[in-house]
Every structure is written in C-alpha cells, then in structure tokens.
Amino acid sequence: MEWTADVTAGDWLRDRLDDSEDWGRGMHGVVPRGFAAYARVFHPATRDRPVGAEWPPQPYSDHRAWDAFQRAHPDLDVIDERVDWATVAAALGKTMHPLAQWGSLVGIDRWADRENDPRDAEGWRYHDPEEGGMPADVLSTLAGILAAHTTTPDDGYIALWEGVGGLVGHLGTSPSRTFFQIGDASPELDHHNAMLGRSMPDPFNNVFRTATWQDGILSREISEGPRLELPGRGHVLFRGGVSELGDPDWVLSVPWRDRVAEAHGFPPSAQTPSIVWPADRTWVSVTEVDYDSTIVGGGRELIAALVADPRLEAWEIPADADLTFEADEVNR
Known part of the structure; x- marks a missing residue:
C-alpha cells in the first residue's frame, strides 16, 4: 500500500x-x-456497569454523590464491553431497524449538553458508537x-x-496535537508538560512567532x-x-x-x-x-x-x- x-x-x-x-x-x-x-x-457501541454496586443517581454533575461512591468503592470492578445496537434497543424498549438513529434509540438530544449517558433497568450505562x-x-x-x-x-x-x-x-506555530503526560509528580513530568504548554498557540505573547513545519x-x-x-x-x-x-x-x-x-x-x-x-x-x-x-x-x-x-x-x-x-x- x-x-x-x-x-x-x-x-x-x-x-x-x-x-x-x-x-x-x-x-x-x-x-x-x-x-x-x-x-x-x-x-458497535459500548456499555459498562459496576460489579457489586450501583451507579450513583443521576445527574453526573452531582459531584458529591460521585465522590461518595468512589470513597465507598475504591477498588470497584467495572464490566466494560462492546454491544450492538439491537441489544441497546431491546434493553431500552426501542425498536432496531435499518434507519435507526442513536439519539432516538437511547433517548438523547444530540445537540443538548450531555451530562448523562443513558442507563437501563439492569444498571448498564451505554456509550455512543464511534463516528x-x-x-x-x-x-x-x-x-x-x-x-x-x-x-x-x-x-x-x-x-x-x-x-x-x-x-x-502543516505550517504553523504549534503542533496539530499535544500529548500531556499523566502520572506521579516529578521534575521531569513537570518540565515535559510545561514544554507542551509553551507549544500551544499564544497570539498575545507570540505575535511575531515565525511559522515552521509541524x-x-x-x-x-x-x-x-x-x-x-x-x-x-x-x-x-x-x-x-x-x-x-x-x-x-x-x-x-x-x-x-x-x-x-x-x-x-x-x-x-x-x-x-x-x-x-x-x-x-x-x-x-x-x-x-x-x-x-x-x-x-x-x-x-x-x-x-x-x-x-x-x-x-x-x-x-x-x-x-x-x-x-x-x-x-x-x-x-
């Protein structure tokens, strides 16, 4: 190829x-x-649910409930699996058909703010298929x-x-993407992330920065x-x-x-x-x-x-x- x-x-x-x-x-x-x-x-979509526990009540923006959930279950096992649309439709009481749309199948408004992924009666939480x-x-x-x-x-x-x-x-003043490293604090990690931060566009402080090949x-x-x-x-x-x-x-x-x-x-x-x-x-x-x-x-x-x-x-x-x-x- x-x-x-x-x-x-x-x-x-x-x-x-x-x-x-x-x-x-x-x-x-x-x-x-x-x-x-x-x-x-x-x-395919994906779904997950905790083992031996239930998700906190919705909405997810209730951080106190999630903090309490994580404190109560620090080593919680979560099943994460791939799932087809027909299974999702059956779990949520909808109908799978050739022209089905994900938002209609799971009852979400594509253009609304998404705080909550849909759940079924058995505690499965469903996540969008890849676009x-x-x-x-x-x-x-x-x-x-x-x-x-x-x-x-x-x-x-x-x-x-x-x-x-x-x-x-492309020609530009910053790369098309950056990779921030996550891990235990260290001088090396701090230096790496600071370097990446400096590589991001800063039109106010780098007005005359010359574009180079990225x-x-x-x-x-x-x-x-x-x-x-x-x-x-x-x-x-x-x-x-x-x-x-x-x-x-x-x-x-x-x-x-x-x-x-x-x-x-x-x-x-x-x-x-x-x-x-x-x-x-x-x-x-x-x-x-x-x-x-x-x-x-x-x-x-x-x-x-x-x-x-x-x-x-x-x-x-x-x-x-x-x-x-x-x-x-x-x-x-």
Missing part, C-alpha cells in the same frame, strides 16, 4: 455524488449513486467480505479524510500533496488492495499507522479509511466522519453477504436513505 498523487482515480466518485448544495440532506452527498443495493454497517471510524477487528471482518466480492482484491484505493487531527503536517503522521511530501476533493471533504489517497485491510493486524502495516502516539505510550492504532473501493469498482465502502455507521454500495450478493454475517451488525437500506440525526421515524 502506497500513497498516490494521482487523485484522478477518484473522479468517478465525484460524478456519482450529489451536488454540494444537497450535501447532508441524504446519504448520496457522501455515498455514490448507481449501485444495485446498499448496506449499513453499524459501528467516522470502527474498531480495527470490525474493519478487518468487513474487508474480508468485500475482498470476496471483487475481481481485484489486491488492487484498489483507500482514501483518508485529511481533517483527522495529527494525520497531515510534522503529522504522514510525511511532508504527502501532507503537501494533492487531495481527492469530494463535496465537503478532502482526502489523502493511497493505492492498495482491500485484502490488506482484511489482515487482522492491518494497523501495523498501513502507512498512516500512528507512530507518534505510540512514541508517547499509546497502543498501535490507525485511522479507519474513509473510502475504500477496488480497481474494478464493483463496490464502494464509505465511513463518513459524521456517521456512526459505514455504508457499502455494491451488488446484491455482496449486500446479502454483509447482512447475513453474524460478526457484523448490517442491514440493507434503500438508495436515497435519510441518515440524518432526526430521521428515525420509528423511535421518534
């Missing part, structure tokens, strides 16, 4: 997307038209199915949205290279086969592996590709940054295979499906 400056390889996507004026009104602002069928692969990404093993499973439904599993394209913090470098995960050549420009989004483009993403350890081999974070003690990770398609264009997989699910367009056999696979939570959806936050008519 390698970076390509030939972003014309993605021109066919632009030709099948709705105009920018319609962007956000339906899924075809980001998902190409023209496929026989479409599937929605739901990103714009999915766990590495879920992507590996999806990629394996996609690879079986193309004549070019080893040749295709992977596009990454350029806006993920730290992916590309490294990202990707090299300067790639960072300053051409983008695949689609309505509302710019993408860095790589040439490679979906079969490479089917490897359970794909994170370790992709060019955008986040080695910067690893150097600060984080486990290996890599951004979920935003768009993947094979050279024969038999399907396309779109993980839009504002979606908590991935949309796949392709042949009917592929869509049936995705829906039938028990390792994924996937439902067939119609073309022109409305996936906006208020679109869940069933659980409204």
